[in-house]
Amino acid sequence: MSAPEWGFDSIRDVVTAVLVLVAALMCFAAGVGLLRFPDVLSRLHAATKPQILGVIAIVADVAVSNPSLVTITLAVAIIFFQSLTAPVSAHMVGRAAYRTGHFRRDILVADEFRGHD
Amino acid sequence: MIARIVSGLVPFLGLVLIWVLIWGQVTWLALVTGVALALIVSATFYLPAVRLSGRINLWFGLLFVLRLLGDIVVASLQIAWIALAPGYRPSNAVIAVPLRTRSDLVMTFTAEAVSLVPGSIVLDIDRETSTLYLHALNVKSVDEIPELKRKVLDTERRLIRAAGSADDLARLSSGRTAAAEEGAP
Numbered sequence: 001m002s003a004p005e006w007g008f009d010s011i012r013d014v015v016t017a018v019l020v021l022v023a024a025l026m027c028f029a030a031g032v033g034l035l036r037f038p039d040v041l042s043r044l045h046a047a048t049k050p051q052i053l054g055v056i057a058i059v060a061d062v063a064v065s066n067p068s069l070v071t072i073t074l075a076v077a078i079i080f081f082q083s084l085t086a087p088v089s090a091h092m093v094g095r096a097a098y099r100t101g102h103f104r105r106d107i108l109v110a111d112e113f114r115g116h117d
Numbered sequence: 118m119i120a121r122i123v124s125g126l127v128p129f130l131g132l133v134l135i136w137v138l139i140w141g142q143v144t145w146l147a148l149v150t151g152v153a154l155a156l157i158v159s160a161t162f163y164l165p166a167v168r169l170s171g172r173i174n175l176w177f178g179l180l181f182v183l184r185l186l187g188d189i190v191v192a193s194l195q196i197a198w199i200a201l202a203p204g205y206r207p208s209n210a211v212i213a214v215p216l217r218t219r220s221d222l223v224m225t226f227t228a229e230a231v232s233l234v235p236g237s238i239v240l241d242i243d244r245e246t247s248t249l250y251l252h253a254l255n256v257k258s259v260d261e262i263p264e265l266k267r268k269v270l271d272t273e274r275r276l277i278r279a280a281g282s283a284d285d286l287a288r289l290s291s292g293r294t295a296a297a298e299e300g301a302p
Contacts, residue, residue: 026193033200038207041238045254046200049235053193056186070141077138087232087239094238094252104207110259112213113240113250 019061026054170282210256
């Protein structure tokens with residue numbers, strides 16, 4: 001056997017592996033954040049945000065490992081709609097949590113919303 | 118009249134496009150069922166027409182998307198680090214950011230973009246004064262707040278440059294906020 005050749009396929013494998021790792025790391029961090037952050041509003045950050053990079057990485061990964069027009073258009077659609085809807089759910093939960101007082105006021109350095117709600 | 122037709126047509130074509138994208142192939146069947154579904158959806162879930170600004174700058178649009186992606190990557194890593202690093206001490210802030218735009222669309226997309234970047238969640242929006250209320254993670258002191266607000270206004274500026282109305286552009290260069298105009302006689 002000769003030394004492994006660094007062709008297009010192996011570069012693609014490396015990119016795939018890196019993207020999967022990034023996505024896994026993001027999901028892991030989100031899980032840890034969910035446990036460690038103290039109140040609903042902070043946990044929302046962990047629950048909704050690192051995932052968006054995780055989703056982008058995973059979907060990009062599928063598109064890289066299986067590049068065809070169908071996969072790429074679907075990948076773009078998935079990323080676009082995930083990005084469009086994730087903030088909406090975060091907003092709804094955040095709004096409800098603020099209005100019902102399910103958050104810790106003592107860890108806020110400022111609250112400019114107070115009195116406007 | 119033309120503006121009204123275009124305003125209705127853009128979401129309609131968007132729905133058809135999603136349908137075709139979901140099928141992953143452009144066939145007559147996908148196209149026809151897409152048009153039929155888009156008609157049903159826009160008739161049953163009737164929404165007031167979105168007022169489009171009537172101008173779009175693709176170059177600034179591209180800059181906006183690239184900058185947003187960059188922000189997402191950087192901020193995701195920061196939040197991941199905050200979650201994993203030892204010695205985490207919670208310290209957050211709720212801030213009010215008065216925007217300059219008067220357009221619902223630009224305001225919505227600013228809120229979306231700001232929410233999408235980790236570290237900030239839009240808690241509420243005051244449509245009358247175009248004010249966003251954000252919850253920001255890991256704000257150690259009040260000194261960091263002006264920087265946070267500047268970032269939100271930068272996002273708004275990029276969006277207005279990409280697809281804002283001439284009116285919004287003028288407000289952008291004068292620096293007036295919609296809230297200030299609301300208060301003026």
